[in-house]
Amino acid sequence: MGQPGGVEEPGRAGDLGGSGRAAIDLNADLGEEGPSDAEILRLVSSASVACGFHAGGPRLMRDTCAEAARLGVRVGAHPSYADREGFGRRDIERDPVSLAADVAYQVGALQAVAASASAAVTFIKPHGALYNRAAWDRPVATAVLDAAARVGLPLLVLANSDLQGWAAQVGAPCFGEAFADRVYTAGGALVPRLEAGSVIEDPEVAAAQAVRIATTGTALAVDGSVVAVRADSICIHGDSARALETARAVREALTGAGVDIRAFG
Numbered sequence: 001m002g003q004p005g006g007v008e009e010p011g012r013a014g015d016l017g018g019s020g021r022a023a024i025d026l027n028a029d030l031g032e033e034g035p036s037d038a039e040i041l042r043l044v045s046s047a048s049v050a051c052g053f054h055a056g057g058p059r060l061m062r063d064t065c066a067e068a069a070r071l072g073v074r075v076g077a078h079p080s081y082a083d084r085e086g087f088g089r090r091d092i093e094r095d096p097v098s099l100a101a102d103v104a105y106q107v108g109a110l111q112a113v114a115a116s117a118s119a120a121v122t123f124i125k126p127h128g129a130l131y132n133r134a135a136w137d138r139p140v141a142t143a144v145l146d147a148a149a150r151v152g153l154p155l156l157v158l159a160n161s162d163l164q165g166w167a168a169q170v171g172a173p174c175f176g177e178a179f180a181d182r183v184y185t186a187g188g189a190l191v192p193r194l195e196a197g198s199v200i201e202d203p204e205v206a207a208a209q210a211v212r213i214a215t216t217g218t219a220l221a222v223d224g225s226v227v228a229v230r231a232d233s234i235c236i237h238g239d240s241a242r243a244l245e246t247a248r249a250v251r252e253a254l255t256g257a258g259v260d261i262r263a264f265g
Contacts, residue, residue, distance in 0.1 A: 014238040022216045025233035026251060027156070027177070027265035029078055029127065029241070031056040031064040032087075036244035041067055045263045046233060048078035048125040049107035050157070054088025055239075061110055068118035075119050076156060079106035079147075080127035084236045087104075087239075088128035089193065096143040103147035112150075123265070124148050124154040125177070133188065135161035145172050150262075154265065159231045160188050175264050178219070180210040180229035180250050181240060186221040188228065197222070197236075203246040205255035210234050214259045232264040 027046035030037045032055035041064075042045060049064050056064075068075050071233070080088030082102065082173060093161035094102065104122070111121045126134055126144055134141045139165045148155050157163045159176030167174035181200045183191045191198040200206045211221055213229050221227045236247050254261055 002012075010103060013202045021258055021260050022024075022111050022215055023260035023262055024231065024254070026236070026247075026254065026261045027030055027076075027125075027233050028236045028247060029125075030238045031060050031078070032239050033060065034238045034243060036247075037064060038067060039244050039249045040238055041071055041073055042235070043234070043251045044073060045261050046074040048076045048112075048127075048235075049067045049183055050078050050127070051080075051083045051110045053102070053106055054080040054084060054086075054127055057111075058113055061113045061217070062117050065110070065114040065119040068202050069114075069117060069119035073108075074123070075121050076123040076125050077104045077107040077124070077153070078125055078127045080130050088130065091129045091133060094143075096139045096146075099140065099143040100146040100150070103144060104150055107147065107151050107153065119170060121153065123156050123162055123175070124153050131158065135189070136171050138162075138166070141166055145170065146186045148172065148206045149195060155231060155262075159229050173265075175232040176230050177233045178213045178229045179235050179237075180206040180213075181235075182226050183218050183248055184221045184229070186225045186227060188221075191222055199240065201242060203242055203249035206236070207225075207249040211253050211257045211259070214254055215257055 023047050026042050026044045028044045029048040030047045034078050062127050081092040114121050134144045154173035155174050157178050218226050219229045
């Protein structure tokens with residue numbers, strides 16, 4: 001990726017609201033048939049809901065959106081490659097026009113289901129392999145940007161990625177996301193999941209990383225260096241084994257550090 005890395009621009013360190021306190025969005029990837037979705041929804045300010053291509057389905061999409069609306073949690077679409085067997089984490093070659101149609105299709109499906117639950121879809125966050133590929137691959141990024149423009153929604157993408165820079169070049173609304181439970185490379189990318197230690201399993205370690213990102217705009221990389229992470233939102237993966245424990249620890253740590261949790265944008 002061309003943009004991540006370094007510490008010259010330490011990032012937002014939590015936008016300051018009217019209270020003068022740092023603030024950041026806390027989001028989770030939900031609707032993926034995880035056992036703790038309902039409890040996690042009570043702890044976050046935004047939820048990226050699976051649209052059926054990698055997990056979930058119409059009823060789960062509706063139930064997740066309905067509960068999010070009841071709790072005042074912002075809903076986003078979480079489209080992926082068509083890969084239920086691989087949970088959307090396998091890289092799939094797709095021509096840009098077809099890929100843009102796939103993304104728009106998934107977003108449209110969630111919009112319709114959300115509307116039936118008195119909820120609204122307000123952003124798009126790609127999932128898994130699509131998320132990671134779009135961060136640096138220009139044709140894939142262009143397809144995602146095209147789909148977002150056609151449905152009129154902003155994107156939530158890897159903070160400081162090439163995709164975020166390309167979005168700025170074309171004037172597309174785009175917000176940066178960081179991760180409480182993933183390990184960063186020295187260049188600001190995520191360590192690939194296939195590598196040992198790429199996922200932070202300890203809730204307290206994840207919580208400490210979230211606080212560091214929200215308050216300093218930096219994270220410690222896998223090699224011990226400091227990397228800039230300019231984030232509007234911090235993600236917790238809802239499918240991880242200790243997702244609920246991590247969500248609780250992250251929220252408590254953020255509020256304990258004086259950080260307000262509220263939806264981005």
